Amino acid sequence: MFIDDHFGCETAADYSQQVLRTDVAGMPLEWIDYRDAVRLYHTEQVAYACGSLLYRIHGGINARTGNRSIVEVNSIIATVGHTPGGAERRNRYEPPLNNKTLFKRDANLCMYCGVRFLSREMTRDHIRPLSQGGTDDWRNVVTACRRCNNHKGGRTPEQAHMQLIAIPFTPNYAEYIYLKGRRVLADQMEFLMAHIPRTSPLRHRLSLSIQEMAPAL
Numbered sequence: 006m007f008i009d010d011h012f013g014c015e016t017a018a019d020y021s022q023q024v025l026r027t028d029v030a031g032m033p034l035e036w037i038d039y040r041d042a043v044r045l046y047h048t049e050q051v052a053y054a055c056g057s058l059l060y061r062i063h064g065g066i067n068a069r070t071g072n073r074s075i076v077e078v079n080s081i082i083a084t085v086g087h088t089p090g091g092a093e094r095r096n097r098y099e100p101p102l103n104n105k106t107l108f109k110r111d112a113n114l115c116m117y118c119g120v121r122f123l124s125r126e127m128t129r130d131h132i133r134p135l136s137q138g139g140t141d142d143w144r145n146v147v148t149a150c151r152r153c154n155n156h157k158g159g160r161t162p163e164q165a166h167m168q169l170i171a172i173p174f175t176p177n178y179a180e181y182i183y184l185k186g187r188r189v190l191a192d193q194m195e196f197l198m199a200h201i202p203r204t205s206p207l208r209h210r211l212s213l214s215i216q217e218m219a220p221a222l
């Protein structure tokens with residue numbers, strides 16, 4: 006198997022763009038790489054494709070016809086079959102907590118001073134400290150810069166006279182898939198957005214980051 010062309014990437018050597026896999030009803034499931042996508046095509050598990058064409062991949066030569074197979078991989082592919090538990094399980098889903106997705110949830114902003122930092126300069130703050138019975142879950146943790154986290158120490162925000170700039174929340178399934186994405190394409194983002202509630206704080210944070218990224222007039 007080798008790659009002949011690719012689309013929508015910056016350099017010819019870039020095959021790292023992830024593909025969004027959904028179930029047949031269009032519910033986002035996971036990120037896969039182009040190899041997984043080709044495997045799904047070969048095993049006839051792809052029901053339909055959406056989004057844009059990412060890669061055109063040449064497979065082996067068919068012994069009978071002498072033709073080389075070509076698989077076109079799109080940015081979003083819907084696959085047959087369903088995950089055990091389905092929608093009900095996803096509704097109750099509590100994603101695992103890790104710093105990478107936590108920092109992305111909070112748009113890399115310190116939730117105390119509101120300043121944006123690089124991931125390596127951020128920390129996980131327990132709003133109610135573990136030493137005071139706080140838990141290590143999405144609703145009790147926020148992104149904090151080292152300075153604010155040190156200043157807060159083993160205190161609650163009230164005890165430290167500090168204020169959170171936003172309320173922490175547990176991402177739903179689609180939000181968590183977005184947070185896990187390395188580089189989410191516009192069409193994939195649009196697709197995921199359809200599964201992110203209108204009231205989600207993530208929508209607000211995303212629109213803020215887009216505004217901030219826009220060039221100054």
Ligand SMILES: [Zn+2]
Binds near residue numbers: 115118119149151152
């Ligand atoms: Zn801070």
